[in-house]
Amino acid sequence: MAESEIRFEDGAAYERMMGTWSGLAGNVxxxxxxxxxxxxxxxxxxxxxxxxxxxxxxxxxxxxxGVDPSSAQIDFATKRPAGRLAKFQIGDAMALPFPxxxxxxATMALVIFFVPEPARGVAExxxxxxxxxxxAAYAWDILGGGFPQEPIRVELRELGIPPLNPPSxxxxxxxxxxxxxxxxxxxxxxxxxxxxxxxxxxxxxYWETCQLGSSLAPTFAKMTADDKQQFKERIKTRTPADGxxxxxxxxxxxxxxxxxxx
Numbered sequence: 001m002a003e004s005e006i007r008f009e010d011g012a013a014y015e016r017m018m019g020t021w022s023g024l025a026g027n028v029x030x031x032x033x034x035x036x037x038x039x040x041x042x043x044x045x046x047x048x049x050x051x052x053x054x055x056x057x058x059x060x061x062x063x064x065x066g067v068d069p070s071s072a073q074i075d076f077a078t079k080r081p082a083g084r085l086a087k088f089q090i091g092d093a094m095a096l097p098f099p100x101x102x103x104x105x106a107t108m109a110l111v112i113f114f115v116p117e118p119a120r121g122v123a124e125x126x127x128x129x130x131x132x133x134x135x136a137a138y139a140w141d142i143l144g145g146g147f148p149q150e151p152i153r154v155e156l157r158e159l160g161i162p163p164l165n166p167p168s169x170x171x172x173x174x175x176x177x178x179x180x181x182x183x184x185x186x187x188x189x190x191x192x193x194x195x196x197x198x199x200x201x202x203x204x205x206y207w208e209t210c211q212l213g214s215s216l217a218p219t220f221a222k223m224t225a226d227d228k229q230q231f232k233e234r235i236k237t238r239t240p241a242d243g244x245x246x247x248x249x250x251x252x253x254x255x256x257x258x259x260x261x262x
Contacts, residue, residue, distance in 0.1 A: 019050035021148050022110055024196040025253045026054035029109070029138045032192060033257060038062045039104035044093050044125060045111030049077030049086065055107075056082040065103070067091035094120040101130040108137035110253075112177070113166035122184045129260050135186055136257035138194060139172040146252030148198070149210050151238040155231065161219060174254040186258030194255055200247040203236050210235075 037060030046066030064086035077088045106125035115121040153163040200206040
């Protein structure tokens, strides 16, 4: 993740909360990018390496370089199976520690809304990708109701509690992403929506997973035990289970890709 007021410092917790979602959307995203094998990729804001894992498994890369400001996330990423090929290091999305034209493709997976200055982040990806290479990103459509924890966000709003948004949440709008890519000088720009589903074995697993999010922790911390239990019951009503007790939810991301001019 790029530096922001919302930070993820527990790679294992992030994996359970968001890494699985990231992989689901990432698989669709990589297929859409339709890149040839043997490329040098940079995964900007790689977090705990969830999307880097997707790149290694699905794109047959020559190399994958992950960059993230969190040392804890980087430490988790290096221990993933993707570590057999991918390399990870601490770095800032707005000042990537690489020379011009160092990569064939650059991605931001669920990151652009955390970058304090998204335009600088896109400009940096464009700088480190060779002419003709691809610059791409996907981000949850938070403002359009596509966030995986949208049932909780809806309930918070009904209680008059504004959900905590990433600092650059406006950048996750599909038209905003297209505009950022255009202003960075990228060409052949395309956008799309990605919708995925995730099934939890039961409501308790879903509830525990949701509480791992740093954006929800401050709100939960302010609730009394009784208030939190009542809130939990309202969320349970919003997320009905199937006949076996499983909870299946959908999430939607916006995606964009473009080419560095030759």
